[in-house]
Amino acid sequence: MKTEIIEKDTLDFLYDRAKFIRLETVRLVDIAKSGHYTSVFSCAEVFSALYYRILNIDPNNPDWTDRDRFVLSKGHAAIGLYPVLAELGYFPKEWLDSYTRVGSPLGDHPDMRKVPGIDFSSGSLGHGLSVSVGMALGGRIDDRDFKVYCMLGDGELNEGQIWEAAMSAGNFKLSNLIAIVDRNQMSLDGFTEDIMPVNPIDEKFKAFGWNTYEVDGHDIKSLLETFQHVEEHKNEKPTVIIAHTLKGKGVKGMELNNDWHLGYLSEADRKRVEEEILHASNK
Amino acid sequence: MQVINKEAHEAFDNNLHPGSWNISINARLGEEAVSGEVLADIAQDRDDVIVLTADLMFSNRMSDFAKVHPNKFFNFGISEQNMVAAAAGLATTGKKPYVASFASFLALLCCEQIRTSVAYPKLPVRILAHHAGMTMGFYGTSHHALEDLSILRSMADMTIICPSDRTQIRAALESTVDYDGPIYFRLGRGREPLVYEDGIPEFKVGKAIKVREGNDMTIITNGLTLAASVDAADQLKEEGISVQVLDMHTIKPFDEDAVKQAVKETGRIMTVEEHSVIGGIGSCVAEILADNGLTCKFGRHGVYDEYALIGPPKDLYKHYQLDAKGVANKVKEFFK
Numbered sequence: 001m002k003t004e005i006i007e008k009d010t011l012d013f014l015y016d017r018a019k020f021i022r023l024e025t026v027r028l029v030d031i032a033k034s035g036h037y038t039s040v041f042s043c044a045e046v047f048s049a050l051y052y053r054i055l056n057i058d059p060n061n062p063d064w065t066d067r068d069r070f071v072l073s074k075g076h077a078a079i080g081l082y083p084v085l086a087e088l089g090y091f092p093k094e095w096l097d098s099y100t101r102v103g104s105p106l107g108d109h110p111d112m113r114k115v116p117g118i119d120f121s122s123g124s125l126g127h128g129l130s131v132s133v134g135m136a137l138g139g140r141i142d143d144r145d146f147k148v149y150c151m152l153g154d155g156e157l158n159e160g161q162i163w164e165a166a167m168s169a170g171n172f173k174l175s176n177l178i179a180i181v182d183r184n185q186m187s188l189d190g191f192t193e194d195i196m197p198v199n200p201i202d203e204k205f206k207a208f209g210w211n212t213y214e215v216d217g218h219d220i221k222s223l224l225e226t227f228q229h230v231e232e233h234k235n236e237k238p239t240v241i242i243a244h245t246l247k248g249k250g251v252k253g254m255e256l257n258n259d260w261h262l263g264y265l266s267e268a269d270r271k272r273v274e275e276e277i278l279h280a281s282n283k
Numbered sequence: 284m285q286v287i288n289k290e291a292h293e294a295f296d297n298n299l300h301p302g303s304w305n306i307s308i309n310a311r312l313g314e315e316a317v318s319g320e321v322l323a324d325i326a327q328d329r330d331d332v333i334v335l336t337a338d339l340m341f342s343n344r345m346s347d348f349a350k351v352h353p354n355k356f357f358n359f360g361i362s363e364q365n366m367v368a369a370a371a372g373l374a375t376t377g378k379k380p381y382v383a384s385f386a387s388f389l390a391l392l393c394c395e396q397i398r399t400s401v402a403y404p405k406l407p408v409r410i411l412a413h414h415a416g417m418t419m420g421f422y423g424t425s426h427h428a429l430e431d432l433s434i435l436r437s438m439a440d441m442t443i444i445c446p447s448d449r450t451q452i453r454a455a456l457e458s459t460v461d462y463d464g465p466i467y468f469r470l471g472r473g474r475e476p477l478v479y480e481d482g483i484p485e486f487k488v489g490k491a492i493k494v495r496e497g498n499d500m501t502i503i504t505n506g507l508t509l510a511a512s513v514d515a516a517d518q519l520k521e522e523g524i525s526v527q528v529l530d531m532h533t534i535k536p537f538d539e540d541a542v543k544q545a546v547k548e549t550g551r552i553m554t555v556e557e558h559s560v561i562g563g564i565g566s567c568v569a570e571i572l573a574d575n576g577l578t579c580k581f582g583r584h585g586v587y588d589e590y591a592l593i594g595p596p597k598d599l600y601k602h603y604q605l606d607a608k609g610v611a612n613k614v615k616e617f618f619k
Contacts, residue, residue, distance in 0.1 A: 032421060033595075075425065100421035102594030102602055107423035111593075123425025124392060125361050155338060158360035187338045188306075189358060195338060196360025253295020256287050259305040266302030 006224050010053070014220045015282040017048040017084075022250050022277045024083035024096070026270055029263075032079075032100040035108065038248035038260045040080030042184035042217070043151065046243055047077075049223045050149060051084045059089040062116040068146050069119045069135050073128020074153035074182060078110035078118075090117030126159025128152065129179060133169050136177040136238075150179045155187025157198040163208070169238040170209025177238040178230060179205075182217065184247035188261050205240045217243025220282075250277050310341050315449045316473025318411050319347035321456045322381055326352050332460065335370055336383045337363045343383045343413050344473065363388045367396040367408070374406035379460060385419070386412035386469060390431035397465075402438045405464045416507050416557030417586075417603075418472040420596040429586050433562020435467045436535055442488065443534040445469040445506030450479035451532060454486035462488065469506055469534075472596075476510040478530075489533045491541035497527035500551035500580075500614065503542070503568055505531045507557040511600070514607035519614055526614060531564060542571045546579045553617055555610055556585040584613045 021044040029035030040047075051057075055068045072081060079099070086093045091105075098104040105114035109123030120131050132150035139146050156162060169177050181201060185191055192198050202212040211233075215226045223243070230239050247261075248254035251273050265273055296305070319334070326332040326348070338361045340346045349356040359366040363384050370380035382389070389397070389412045401408045412431060419426035435441055444459070444466060446452040452470065459466055478494065494509070495516045504512045509530050516526040527549055529541055545552055552572075554565035565583030572581060586603060600606040604613055 100593060100595070102598035103592050104421075104594070107421045107593035109423040109425050111423060114593075121425065123423055124388065126392075155361050158338070158362040160362060160365055187361060188342070189338045189340050192360070195358050196362065251295075252288060252291040255291070257292045257295075257305075259292075259296070259307045261306055262309065263305035264303060266300045268300040269298075269303045 006221055011220055011282070014045070014048045014052055017052050018044040018220070019277055019280070021047055021080045021083060023274060025080045026265065026273055026277070028079050028082070028096060028099045029265070030270060031097065032108070033264050034262060035079050035264070036076045036262060037251070038254050038257070039074065039153070039184070040077045041249045041251065041254065042245040042247045043077055043182045043243070044080060044250070045218050045220050046151065046180060046182065046223060047080055047084060049220050049227070051088065053224060054227050055149065056146065059117065062090055066144055066146050069132070069148045071120045071122065071128045071132045071135070071148065071150040072110060073122055073150055074125070074156055075109040075122030077151075078108065081110065082106050082115070085115070085117040088117070091115065125153065125156040126161040129162050129165035129169070132177055132179070133165050133172070133174060136169070136174040137172060139176055140174070145176070147176050147178060150177070152179055152181050153187070154181055154183045154185065154192050154198055154201070155195070157181070157201065158187075158196045163204070166205060166208040166210065173236040174238040175234055175236055179238070179240040181240060181242045182245055183242050184245045186247040186256060186258050186261070188258065190258050201242050209237055211235065211237045211239040213239065213241045215241060215243055217245035218249055250280055252276070306341050310344065310346075313344060313473025315471065315475045316344040316413065317449045317452050318383065318413075318456060318470065319344040321453045323348045323351040325457060325460055326355055329460070331377060331379045333357070333373055333378045333380045334383065335359055335366050335380055337361055337366050337388070339384055343411065345383050364393050364396050367393040368400050370408045371396070371400040371404065371406050374408050379407055379409065381409040381411055383411035383413060385426060386415035386428035386431050387419075387426050390428055390434050390467070394434055397435070398438050401465045402441050405440045407463070408465045409459075410465065410467045411470060412467060413470040414472045415469045416471075417591045417599050418507065418596055420599060421593045423593050424590045427591055429557070429559045429591060430562070431469065432534055432558050432564070433566070436562060436567070440464050441535060442466045443469065444488065445532055445534060447506050447509035447530065447532065448475050448478045450477065450482055451486065454483045455532070458486050459488060471507050475507070478510050478513060489536040489538055491538040492530040492532065493527065494530050495526065495528035497525040498549060499525045500553060500617070501527045501529055501545035501549045502553050502555055502610070502614070503529045503531050503545065503564060504555040505534070505564060508555045508605055508610070511605060511607045511610050512555050515610035515614060518607060518611050524614065524618070534564060534567060537567045537571065539571050542568055543575065543577065546572070546577050551580040551617070553582045553584055553614065555605070555613075557605055558585050560585040560587055580617070582613075582617050584610070
């Protein structure tokens with residue numbers, strides 16, 4: 001990506017796609033009768049920025065060797081990613097209507113064996129960063145200049161394997177690896193800082209030899225500027241972007257409400273939530 | 284940044300229409316997930332019972348324990364391997380630690396911790412592996428545990444118990460607090476139909492329970508598939524096929540005598556399990572038959588060396604013929 005002025009039209013478009021991600025999540029949960037609303041709502045802007053602006057990908061050629069990789073280590077947010085992949089043309093939009101129904105390729109957690117555009121299966125937390133280390137190493141061995149983006153949950157940072165991966169990425173100087181922590185403040189049982197604190201996140205990664213950035217994860221302009229900055233200031237280190245977000249962002253009754261880690265909205269409730277998402281102002 | 288808008292939460296939740304649910308509403312549906320409650324009762328009389336979980340206290344209802352015994356409860360966050368090894372450490376200090384998480388994460392993610400730090404030192408760690416089999420439905424392969432029995436069974440000194448309903452969970456937990464060595468409890472998702480409505484007079488580790496009498500064949504099953512097998516036997520009875528059902532609630536040590544008896548009584552055995560047919564209850568029975576040179580008509584029913592489809596559990600049971608109708612069909616095929 002080249003340095004460029006970020007146009008208002010671009011931002012409007014990306015915010016609109018974030019809304020689309022939230023609305024589609026609500027729709028797909030309705031099909032499944034169960035789903036992760038709030039874990040997607042926190043990272044909708046990051047999904048939008050990555051898939052509609054940042055990632056160097058070709059939906060017509062999902063296995064393209066030089067594509068950027070995206071590993072959704074917090075696999076339970078897949079429900080927000082499927083509509084994006086369908087819209088970009090990775091698979092027919094009709095697949096979405098089969099979400100979680102028996103035999104569907106689209107389950108609550110993403111499956112690389114079934115879904116074009118999913119670079120790696122996830123669902124068991126803690127694996128994704130190690131997988132991304134491997135992808136980044138592979139790219140470097142073959143002298144390819146693709147980047148590997150890995151989205152981690154903040155609760156996921158409890159997993160020990162994350163820190164093994166962080167140590168190795170620093171050691172191998174994986175400048176082509178960019179981790180994004182969706183710092184939505186909560187895991188299933190409550191606030192991360194109450195259950196098993198993860199702060200300070202930046203200092204931990206720094207200690208393992210990473211570049212660290214902190215950004216408002218709902219501010220698309222800041223997100224794009226951060227990705228640009230990473231590109232322009234490339235050094236010999238892997239990079240982590242800590243995206244400060246709200247679990248459940250966009251629906252007031254769900255924001256920082258861990259009861260809604262999983263849930264289902266019947267028709268009347270769905271309507272009012274859809275209204276709230278539709279009429280939210282950008283940022 | 285941690286500003287909770289309680290008013291917005293309350294306004295939202297209080298205005299929910301029928302059909303909508305969230306975690307706190309859903310937790311009330313898992314009324315068969317009684318381990319937390321049972322352990323809370325047990326811990327009233329003793330100080331050594333400790334409960335650990337990994338960011339799933341509402342999914343597994345260990346919150347029921349935490350409420351009563353906050354000082355004997357530790358939430359390890361999302362760090363299962365750390366939790367299991369810490370349980371081993373606790374056990375060396377004389378405690379009886381119960382670790383609870385999804386079966387897939389305990390049996391597979393923590394496999395090595397369980398073998399080397401728990402089973403090899405023969406520590407009394409109790410592993411509550413809930414949401415086993417394909418009860419996680421459309422959450423997919425990462426959350427399914429169709430291999431856990433096969434893995435755990437090959438560990439020396441491991442005891443494996445698969446209770447089927449809330450009555451049996453209580454009986455199994457209450458009778459094993461002081462049992463020697465580690466125990467793996469294979470549990471469902473808390474919505475299991477009640478099989479033992481009238482209680483279990485005598486629950487004994489390693490002793491199968493005959494739940495239905497019959498002459499034509501024996502179904503050997505347990506846990507997640509017991510209710511379906513019992514229903515199938517009842518249906519088949521009306522169609523003139525007399526099926527005996529054995530609840531093999533303990534996978535290890537396995538009740539060899541019950542198998543030998545079943546061969547003698549019915550001459551036909553079919554195993555039914557929500558597990559891969561490789562390494563589970565079917566394999567156990569096959570080994571006993573082979574080891575003892577017993578001949579009888581024998582079949583294994585379960586998941587046939589594949590990763591289960593994505594889908595709601597009810598649909599998956601239908602697809603894999605693990606519901607009552609499916610089991611009955613398999614029995615009829617068996618007789619062809």
